[in-house]
Amino acid sequence: MKAITANRLTDGRVIYRTAEGQWSSRLDEAEHLDGDAAEARLAQAEAEFGIAVGPYLIDIEDERPGGQKWRREAIRLTGPTTGSTHEPA
Amino acid sequence: MYKYDAYDHALVRERIEEFRDQVARRLDGRLTEDQFKPLRLMNGVYLQLHAYMLRVAIPYGTLNGPQLRTLAHIARRYDRGYGHFTTRTNIQFNWPALVDVPDILDHLAKVEMHAIQTSGNCIRNVTADPFAGAAADEIEDSRPWAEIIRQWSTFHPEFTFLPRKFKIAVNGARDDRAGIRVHDIGLQIVKNEAGETGFEVWVGGGQGRTPRLAQKIRDFLEPRDLLSYLTAILRVYNQHGRRDNLYKARIKILVEALGAEEFGRQTEEEWAEIREGELELPAAEIARIRAFFDRPAVSKAQPVPVSGKPGFAGWLRRNRRAHQVEGLSSVVISLKPVGGTPGDITDDQLDIVADLAERYGFDEARATPDQNLVLPHVRNEDLETVWDALVAAGLATANAGLATDIVSCPGLDYCSLANARSIPIAQAISSLVEAEGLAEPVGDVTIKIDGCINACGHHHVAHIGVLGVDKRGEEFYQITLGGAFGNDASIGGIVGKGLAGEDVPGAIVRVLKTYLEIRDENERFIDTLRRVGADAFKESIYVAA
Numbered sequence: 001m002k003a004i005t006a007n008r009l010t011d012g013r014v015i016y017r018t019a020e021g022q023w024s025s026r027l028d029e030a031e032h033l034d035g036d037a038a039e040a041r042l043a044q045a046e047a048e049f050g051i052a053v054g055p056y057l058i059d060i061e062d063e064r065p066g067g068q069k070w071r072r073e074a075i076r077l078t079g080p081t082t083g084s085t086h087e088p089a
Numbered sequence: 090m091y092k093y094d095a096y097d098h099a100l101v102r103e104r105i106e107e108f109r110d111q112v113a114r115r116l117d118g119r120l121t122e123d124q125f126k127p128l129r130l131m132n133g134v135y136l137q138l139h140a141y142m143l144r145v146a147i148p149y150g151t152l153n154g155p156q157l158r159t160l161a162h163i164a165r166r167y168d169r170g171y172g173h174f175t176t177r178t179n180i181q182f183n184w185p186a187l188v189d190v191p192d193i194l195d196h197l198a199k200v201e202m203h204a205i206q207t208s209g210n211c212i213r214n215v216t217a218d219p220f221a222g223a224a225a226d227e228i229e230d231s232r233p234w235a236e237i238i239r240q241w242s243t244f245h246p247e248f249t250f251l252p253r254k255f256k257i258a259v260n261g262a263r264d265d266r267a268g269i270r271v272h273d274i275g276l277q278i279v280k281n282e283a284g285e286t287g288f289e290v291w292v293g294g295g296q297g298r299t300p301r302l303a304q305k306i307r308d309f310l311e312p313r314d315l316l317s318y319l320t321a322i323l324r325v326y327n328q329h330g331r332r333d334n335l336y337k338a339r340i341k342i343l344v345e346a347l348g349a350e351e352f353g354r355q356t357e358e359e360w361a362e363i364r365e366g367e368l369e370l371p372a373a374e375i376a377r378i379r380a381f382f383d384r385p386a387v388s389k390a391q392p393v394p395v396s397g398k399p400g401f402a403g404w405l406r407r408n409r410r411a412h413q414v415e416g417l418s419s420v421v422i423s424l425k426p427v428g429g430t431p432g433d434i435t436d437d438q439l440d441i442v443a444d445l446a447e448r449y450g451f452d453e454a455r456a457t458p459d460q461n462l463v464l465p466h467v468r469n470e471d472l473e474t475v476w477d478a479l480v481a482a483g484l485a486t487a488n489a490g491l492a493t494d495i496v497s498c499p500g501l502d503y504c505s506l507a508n509a510r511s512i513p514i515a516q517a518i519s520s521l522v523e524a525e526g527l528a529e530p531v532g533d534v535t536i537k538i539d540g541c542i543n544a545c546g547h548h549h550v551a552h553i554g555v556l557g558v559d560k561r562g563e564e565f566y567q568i569t570l571g572g573a574f575g576n577d578a579s580i581g582g583i584v585g586k587g588l589a590g591e592d593v594p595g596a597i598v599r600v601l602k603t604y605l606e607i608r609d610e611n612e613r614f615i616d617t618l619r620r621v622g623a624d625a626f627k628e629s630i631y632v633a634a
Contacts, residue, residue: 007136013139053122053136071501075502080502081502082502
């Protein structure tokens with residue numbers, strides 16, 4: 001399965017596209033897509049203006065980021081793994 | 090320290106207002122991201138994994154108290170309470186909102202700072218020896234020359250759209266602490282047989298996916314000719330640099346393709362056309378800029394103290410550097426607490442460094458290519474007071490130049506270009522080295538880590554380099570040995586196949602232990618490595634992997 005992610009225009013935060021065409025900071029609210037539907041939704045997201053910067057498709061496996069870029073997307077989802085005081089709020 | 094004149098202030102103010110309008114037009118849809126991206130990059134604003142990142146320029150790494158306090162304020166109010174010093178002696182904020190960036194730039198402008206020349210294919214922030222104006226081995230202060238280059242290169246219309254980014258370093262000491270051989274242009278201040286000061290000119294160095302050491306194209310350049318000669322080099326590069334291929338666009342590729350001799354010949358040919366013109370530096374202008382960089386004076390020189398406090402003597406031994414003025418010392422403020430994030434500093438720590446710089450440091454601090462800070466001028470009688478304050482602030486780690494003083498790029502925890510994480514590897518190595526009690530016995534060694542081949546963490550020129558790569562979704566790390574940054578600059582060689590992340594700290598520790606076993610008396614790590622060769626360490630890397 002796929003989901004659409006992007007960064008929010010105003011502050012750059014990671015967001016996911018919902019089935020209602022809104023954007024959420026929660027991956028569990030993202031619309032799961034496959035095949036042509038994923039490409040069509042992505043084209044739609046790319047054509048919209050206002051909230052998202054650089055939308056793209058990511059792989060989803062077991063409700064989590066999957067595929068070859070799973071670690072990158074997991075870090076985008078949960079923040080830096082560096083610990084200390086630098087965990088995202 | 091250089092002070093802005095009316096022209097500098099106007100230049101920065103105009104740029105902020107221009108960018109404020111560009112941000113507004115992006116937010117209301119009049120600019121697309123494709124249109125906006127090059128504009129934001131020209132103002133130091135990147136879009137990384139989690140957020141926008143603002144890279145603030147610190148020309149030749151020099152900061153004063155008010156500037157440090159402003160960086161603290163930005164970290165506190167607009168970020169998450171910390172900033173990150175980079176190997177180019179800049180500072181990055183990892184979490185600013187785009188809507189806040191124009192206001193952040195306003196704060197910076199009030200203390201004569203900006204984010205110009207921190208991105209794009211222009212001449213980037215010029216770097217210099219972080220101990221310039223202080224080092225005991227100095228031939229001449231490199232900062233006035235770095236400032237002259239900064240003023241000449243800022244918004245230079247001919248060099249704003251070069252084939253690729255362009256980095257210049259100036260070193261004025263006998264020890265090269267600016268890394269002139271891994272820069273597009275490296276300038277080494279020298280004296281000729283007549284005792285006159287000038288520049289050796291090196292070109293074509295750089296790291297990234299094609300690491301190359303710069304080659305010397307001129308033994309002695311008179312100071313008045315500095316800008317005309319730089320212009321000639323850049324014109325040859327601008328004319329012939331590979332704009333067709335991003336990976337072959339740096340000057341190092343051109344110098345290699347032409348050969349240093351031919352590149353030098355073309356430069357001299359171009360220079361002959363322009364050297365007598367308006368680019369010749371007037372002596373009065375050189376003197377005017379030099380006057381901003383006074384050497385601090387001490388009325389009654391005191392010796393370096395010997396204190397009974399636990400830890401102070403060790404900190405002096407590792408983090409103090411000899412000063413050219415009797416009665417003064419330079420000290421390294423390590424931003425490498427064991428297990429911490431290399432180069433990170435909190436808002437409160439920035440305020441404390443500002444206090445120390447103002448009270449005890451002639452209002453100066455420096456950022457270093459090793460992601461540490463320096464107080465370049467501290468009276469010897471104030472060293473213990475400074476150390477006490479640093480201890481209280483968690484900034485007194487006595488590890489400058491040791492195996493726990495690790496350089497690391499932000500890696501996959503922040504950077505959109507990275508393939509693998511680097512900070513957690515640095516944290517794990519420094520924790521294990523500390524647990525094994527190896528840092529002091531091993532002594533001087535450089536360990537530098539990158540999360541991709543762009544090499545912002547300088548792994549190519551580390552005695553022990555670590556390069557993260559991605560193999561089908563898993564992180565692996567290549568170990569390089571034998572690199573060096575400085576007079577004996579060299580590019581490290583890959584030892585063998587990549588290791589899993591969890592195996593890297595153990596491998597590094599085994600390399601350090603092997604060194605302790607085979608070194609000759611008083612032999613540094615890099616000298617042992619060069620004597621016996623990298624293969625002597627190979628088994629220690631792979632034995633348990």
